[in-house]
Amino acid sequence: MNRSVAVMRMHLVDRITLFLMPTSILAASFAINVAVWSLEPPSGSRTTGAAISVYCFVLAAAMLCVTRGLPFALGMGSSRRAFTLGTGMTGLVLALVMGTAYLVLNRLEVLTNGWWLHGAFFELPWFHGTSPALLWVAFTVAFLAVFMLGALVAAVWFRWNSSLLVIGAPATVVVVGGGAVLLTWRHGWDNIWHWFGDLTPMSMTGWLAVATVVFAGLTWATLRRVRAA
Amino acid sequence: MIDDGRPIFQQIAEDLERQILDGTLPEESQAPSTNELAAFHRINPATAAKGLNELVASGILYKKRGIGMFVSTGAHDKVLAIRRDDFQREYVEPLLAEARRLGIEQSHLLVMIKGGRV
Amino acid sequence: MNELIEATNVTKNYRGVRALDDVTLSISENSITGLLGRNGAGKTTLMSLLTAQDFLTSGSVKVFGEDPLENDKVLSRMCFIRESQRYPNNFKVRHVLAAGENFYPDWDAELAASLVEEFRLPAGRQVEKLSRGMRSSVGILLGLASRAPITIFDEPYLGLDATARQQFYDVLLREYAENPRTIVLSTHLIDEVSGLLSDVLVLNDGRLVMAGAADDLRQRATVLTGKDDRVAIVAAGLPVLHREALGAYTALTVDARLDDERRALAQSMSVEIQPVSLQTLVVRAGLSETAGAADRTLSTIGGAR
Numbered sequence: 001m002n003r004s005v006a007v008m009r010m011h012l013v014d015r016i017t018l019f020l021m022p023t024s025i026l027a028a029s030f031a032i033n034v035a036v037w038s039l040e041p042p043s044g045s046r047t048t049g050a051a052i053s054v055y056c057f058v059l060a061a062a063m064l065c066v067t068r069g070l071p072f073a074l075g076m077g078s079s080r081r082a083f084t085l086g087t088g089m090t091g092l093v094l095a096l097v098m099g100t101a102y103l104v105l106n107r108l109e110v111l112t113n114g115w116w117l118h119g120a121f122f123e124l125p126w127f128h129g130t131s132p133a134l135l136w137v138a139f140t141v142a143f144l145a146v147f148m149l150g151a152l153v154a155a156v157w158f159r160w161n162s163s164l165l166v167i168g169a170p171a172t173v174v175v176v177g178g179g180a181v182l183l184t185w186r187h188g189w190d191n192i193w194h195w196f197g198d199l200t201p202m203s204m205t206g207w208l209a210v211a212t213v214v215f216a217g218l219t220w221a222t223l224r225r226v227r228a229a
Numbered sequence: 230m231i232d233d234g235r236p237i238f239q240q241i242a243e244d245l246e247r248q249i250l251d252g253t254l255p256e257e258s259q260a261p262s263t264n265e266l267a268a269f270h271r272i273n274p275a276t277a278a279k280g281l282n283e284l285v286a287s288g289i290l291y292k293k294r295g296i297g298m299f300v301s302t303g304a305h306d307k308v309l310a311i312r313r314d315d316f317q318r319e320y321v322e323p324l325l326a327e328a329r330r331l332g333i334e335q336s337h338l339l340v341m342i343k344g345g346r347v
Numbered sequence: 348m349n350e351l352i353e354a355t356n357v358t359k360n361y362r363g364v365r366a367l368d369d370v371t372l373s374i375s376e377n378s379i380t381g382l383l384g385r386n387g388a389g390k391t392t393l394m395s396l397l398t399a400q401d402f403l404t405s406g407s408v409k410v411f412g413e414d415p416l417e418n419d420k421v422l423s424r425m426c427f428i429r430e431s432q433r434y435p436n437n438f439k440v441r442h443v444l445a446a447g448e449n450f451y452p453d454w455d456a457e458l459a460a461s462l463v464e465e466f467r468l469p470a471g472r473q474v475e476k477l478s479r480g481m482r483s484s485v486g487i488l489l490g491l492a493s494r495a496p497i498t499i500f501d502e503p504y505l506g507l508d509a510t511a512r513q514q515f516y517d518v519l520l521r522e523y524a525e526n527p528r529t530i531v532l533s534t535h536l537i538d539e540v541s542g543l544l545s546d547v548l549v550l551n552d553g554r555l556v557m558a559g560a561a562d563d564l565r566q567r568a569t570v571l572t573g574k575d576d577r578v579a580i581v582a583a584g585l586p587v588l589h590r591e592a593l594g595a596y597t598a599l600t601v602d603a604r605l606d607d608e609r610r611a612l613a614q615s616m617s618v619e620i621q622p623v624s625l626q627t628l629v630v631r632a633g634l635s636e637t638a639g640a641a642d643r644t645l646s647t648i649g650g651a652r
Contacts, residue, residue: 075398078423
């Protein structure tokens with residue numbers, strides 16, 4: 001266990017970059033939105049999806065944690081198991097911090113009536129009526145799911161990088177393309193849009209939690225036979 | 230100072246013997262420690278220790294518990310005796326062999342050794 | 348001495364290429380072992396297998412008596428610094444030190460700080476942006492300060508000049524004298540390190556061709572120089588490692604130490620006797636096996652262990 005803690009502390013050793021980066025990304029996209037809102041006449045929708053930027057950051061951070069952290073951690077006598085656990089713990093810490101920050105900002109946005117501009121940055125119309133507790137869980141689980149997805153992509157890349165380009169990329173195109181053709185042929189798209197339309201913050205969080213577990217399992221399955229070279 | 234064609238521990242022992250012989254290391258003085266020798270010659274401490282132990286085995290150095298190695302009383306004469314024994318094999322025999330090869334007669338050789346011109 | 352690392356019949360294939368072929372070796376506690384051989388001889392592969400960073404095709408590896416694979420108890424006592432060790436993306440030198448301290452319970456922060464100074468490392472600079480030589484220094488620092496009971500360096504001084512390398516040897520010896528531990532060092536610069544080594548392993552084409560105490564190898568082979576027929580008489584019955592000829596004048600490297608009788612014979616026949624340095628011996632062992640004669644003698648060297 002303390003080997004996993006060592007891995008987590010390794011990932012978190014550069015705290016300044018790790019928390020300064022998302023803060024500045026968020027501040028920048030927020031500032032742009034506020035500027036746009038204050039210039040525009042107050043008609044029309046003021047909902048923005050810019051809050052997703054930090055999710056993108058977490059995705060990238062997870063990928064770097066694996067691709068750059070793994071060869072170093074193995075050199076420092078860490079097992080693959082300790083690395084995977086420690087990286088997952090890092091994701092959890094990041095998700096808790098980011099999720100909490102998002103909840104605080106969401107509450108502030110509601111209190112200030114959209115930063116006095118009727119903006120919807122952290123409080124999307126879709127959330128209306130969701131309790132703060134569930135919202136906090138929803139933000140956090142979403143961050144964790146994105147982190148584990150990043151870790152999984154990076155793990156797959158790390159383990160099969162050379163053959164991935166040759167076999168993996170065309171195979172993905174075939175599977176995704178084939179799936180799309182199949183859906184169109186079976187008139188499945190409507191069902192899919194319905195499924196998405198019916199999602200509530202609660203059910204989506206449930207699905208993301210399932211996805212997190214699946215991503216984590218696949219990440220371990222990939223990393224447990226990875227070779228560092 | 231250290232050449233790579235012979236065991237280093239042997240060269241370390243010979244080096245210390247030379248120091249005893251020329252008085253750099255007087256009798257009853259403390260010999261350099263393993264780590265000092267290792268750092269000085271940039272060699273593995275185990276090798277330096279082996280060189281020192283070689284001299285302990287032949288009675289040239291002795292151990293004082295907890296302090297280190299010291300040069301034995303009589304070490305100078307002992308080294309001298311060993312070196313004198315080696316002198317014939319290491320210097321005289323090759324000299325004679327080379328003289329034979331060059332066709333120098335023994336009488337001529339003796340004159341040369343005495344410093345005369347032939 | 349206690350054998351800390353034991354590899355038995357280790358074979359490793361990469362996509363049909365045999366990187367290591369039935370290698371059996373052991374590394375004893377508190378030795379400084381030189382892993383020598385040409386590029387592509389299998390040194391890095393061997394070190395990756397000993398640290399369980401790679402998977403065996405067949406054979407077994409035991410470290411501290413246990414299989415190192417996914418074994419935290421074993422791995423936490425090992426540190427492996429690669430030739431081109433990668434560091435997490437935005438890690439500055441001081442981050443590397445902080446991370447090292449997390450991983451190793453015996454981490455020597457004082458030594459780390461003094462080496463930052465000694466190697467003139469900029470603590471606030473990103474490691475991946477440092478020069479090749481400085482990155483090597485970071486690796487050396489990490490390995491030494493880790494105080495890991497088994498510390499493995501793969502070509503640790505790429506990009507370091509002669510002065511910096513001497514500095515490394517001095518620091519290594521100082522640290523080793525104060526805190527003896529097991530060090531494995533792969534290197535091309537045999538002449539420079541040969542004095543530091545207590546033991547030597549030589550790989551060639553994925554096979555172990557020579558192994559033993561450095562001092563034993565130093566007195567192992569002899570070069571005989573003189574007229575070919577006389578050299579042949581002196582060398583009669585001795586295994587030949589290498590032969591070079593200039594007309595009738597021959598330099599013959601034999602895998603043997605001459606006894607007094609042969610020495611006297613050589614002297615009387617005007618055959619000159621010279622010792623073979625470790626470097627030359629390793630070069631002879633590492634020569635390509637295309638020449639049939641060399642092949643045979645090489646196998647006799649390997650078989651001696």
